[in-house]
Amino acid sequence: MKLSRFYPVFDSSEWIERLVPLGIELVQLRIKDCQEEHVRAEIKKAKALCAQHNCTLVINDYWQLAIELGCEWVHLGQEDLDTADITKIKQAGLKIGISTHDDEELLRACRLEPDYIALGPVYPTILKKMKWHQQGLEKVTEWKGKLDQTPLVAIGGMSVERAEGAFLAGADIVAAVTDITLNSDPEARIKEWLNACKNVSNEATV
Ligand SMILES: Cc1ncc(COP(=O)(O)OP(=O)(O)O)c(N)n1
Numbered sequence: 001m002k003l004s005r006f007y008p009v010f011d012s013s014e015w016i017e018r019l020v021p022l023g024i025e026l027v028q029l030r031i032k033d034c035q036e037e038h039v040r041a042e043i044k045k046a047k048a049l050c051a052q053h054n055c056t057l058v059i060n061d062y063w064q065l066a067i068e069l070g071c072e073w074v075h076l077g078q079e080d081l082d083t084a085d086i087t088k089i090k091q092a093g094l095k096i097g098i099s100t101h102d103d104e105e106l107l108r109a110c111r112l113e114p115d116y117i118a119l120g121p122v123y124p125t126i127l128k129k130m131k132w133h134q135q136g137l138e139k140v141t142e143w144k145g146k147l148d149q150t151p152l153v154a155i156g157g158m159s160v161e162r163a164e165g166a167f168l169a170g171a172d173i174v175a176a177v178t179d180i181t182l183n184s185d186p187e188a189r190i191k192e193w194l195n196a197c198k199n200v201s202n203e204a205t206v
Pocket residue numbers: 009028030060061075076077078079080097098099118119120128153155175
């Protein structure tokens with residue numbers, strides 16, 4: 001399976017409906033602090049939209065709903081791992097992405113044999129409060145050296161302008177939120193992202 005180099009993360013199906021048709025091939029639905037019924041409805045909408053546009057959908061956090069609704073991917077953070085049933089997720093055929101921020105977390109993630117590993121925040125992020133300030137591109141290179149075949153996602157403060165540096169440092173995929181959602185012209189920004197990522201040689205293989 002091939003994964004796109006560009007991995008936008010959105011907090012609603014509305015963003016997916018608006019931007020995925022522009023050519024996004026990999027997207028995450030990351031909904032926080034909402035009732036489960038709302039999240040269920042949002043996943044259903046996102047799933048239909050992504051199927052229509054041949055885009056791989058990753059569900060953040062809500063692994064039970066992802067199984068229930070027949071999704072193909074989940075993203076789990078370290079806190080999510082405390083309660084997630086990895087065996088059940090894998091038996092249901094879902095692929096798994098895991099966040100990491102330090103060596104201990106990387107070791108824990110690798111033991112679970114995920115389908116990608118994310119490292120962040122590569123640059124400072126304004127999206128959420130984190131105890132890690134910024135990892136830097138050196139850490140991206142270090143992580144890439146520690147991973148064998150597992151694709152590496154760079155996240156946190158990523159922008160079109162910073163993407164090339166992250167790829168050169170060893171990232172297989174670059175994920176971004178506010179560079180798109182806070183842009184005055186999100187559609188134009190997506191086109192810039194797609195352009196910046198299209199010349200990166202071959203796609204990450206999962
Ligand atoms: C691609 C990607 N990387 C990291 C995260 C962060 O996941 P997590 O640590 O569980 O934090 P929340 O996103 O749940 O706040 C992610 N979602 N996607």
